[in-house]
Amino acid sequence: MVLTPLEKASILVEALPYIRKFSGQTVVIKYGGRAMISDELERGVITDCILLKLVGIHPVIVHGGGKAIDEMLERLGMKTGFVHGQRITDEKTMEVVEMVLAGKVNKEIVTLINQLGGKGIGLCGKDAGLITARKKTIPAPPGEEPVDLGCVGEVERINPEIIETVKDEGYIPVIAPIGVGDDGRSYNINADYVAGAVAAALKANKLVLLTDVEGIFADRNDPGSLLSVIRVDEVPDLIARGIIAGGMIPKVECCVHALENGVGRTHIIDGRILHSILLEVFTDEGVGTMVVKE
Numbered sequence: 001m002v003l004t005p006l007e008k009a010s011i012l013v014e015a016l017p018y019i020r021k022f023s024g025q026t027v028v029i030k031y032g033g034r035a036m037i038s039d040e041l042e043r044g045v046i047t048d049c050i051l052l053k054l055v056g057i058h059p060v061i062v063h064g065g066g067k068a069i070d071e072m073l074e075r076l077g078m079k080t081g082f083v084h085g086q087r088i089t090d091e092k093t094m095e096v097v098e099m100v101l102a103g104k105v106n107k108e109i110v111t112l113i114n115q116l117g118g119k120g121i122g123l124c125g126k127d128a129g130l131i132t133a134r135k136k137t138i139p140a141p142p143g144e145e146p147v148d149l150g151c152v153g154e155v156e157r158i159n160p161e162i163i164e165t166v167k168d169e170g171y172i173p174v175i176a177p178i179g180v181g182d183d184g185r186s187y188n189i190n191a192d193y194v195a196g197a198v199a200a201a202l203k204a205n206k207l208v209l210l211t212d213v214e215g216i217f218a219d220r221n222d223p224g225s226l227l228s229v230i231r232v233d234e235v236p237d238l239i240a241r242g243i244i245a246g247g248m249i250p251k252v253e254c255c256v257h258a259l260e261n262g263v264g265r266t267h268i269i270d271g272r273i274l275h276s277i278l279l280e281v282f283t284d285e286g287v288g289t290m291v292v293k294e
Ligand SMILES: Nc1ncnc2c1ncn2[C@@H]1O[C@H](COP(=O)(O)OP(=O)(O)O)[C@@H](O)[C@H]1O
Pocket: 032, 033, 034, 035, 210, 211, 212, 213, 215, 216, 217, 218, 220, 243, 244, 245, 246, 247, 248, 249
């Protein structure tokens, strides 16, 4: 598609009120999962974050990297399994998870930010006590043995001080979803939950979760059934009826948690679309599904 100069100028003009509205505010972006599928898309996500920063909006990236963990475990000949979408993480697996997320994936994203003209800084939950975690337990259905997920954690508290400090100094914080227990142990936390908790702790204006579908569908077999807005009070019924299922449940739950803790807007958008973050923040139409309080 070739745009005329007038069309190009119109796009920039459309962004103006949004730049004015959001300048100085914080947007937490969950980048991971199946949205982390190509170099081109990764560059798009990072470019969008740098552009936000340059116009005075503060992006905070929380990343996943489940696929990179799978690949490393396979290279090491280690088996992996999931229960309720959570990786069963014994001590040996935890070592690999931490090396891959806080070492490899985090530093790759930071490097790309710096190469593309931004100032990225990598953090994990251990840095400056950012994420305190406790062991996550999944209650067993009646008559069944509870599953021990090992070092899988849930967020106990977020100390946003280090994020505030670095973001105010012009850096883009990039956070790996590794938590630390009061006893110093590492915990593996689903990145969606970390993104929701970080957004809540920062009282972010927006939480944007990138995924591999256009948003939430009322009927997954009907491409015309995308729900552009859902309210928090509609969520339990959508889950109970099986309309929101699988990996979409933690995403919606983390939107609800964020909204109930002071986050302005939450969005689940298609990370397969190049520059989907800019489209969400800077256009009248927005993209994907917005989850709102009322
Ligand atoms: N109502 C729904 N609308 C859209 N996707 C849904 C819905 N319910 C469940 N899903 C599933 O949720 C998936 C996204 O969750 P997940 O695979 O965990 O994402 P990611 O890997 O990006 O973190 C979609 O690919 C889709 O299969």
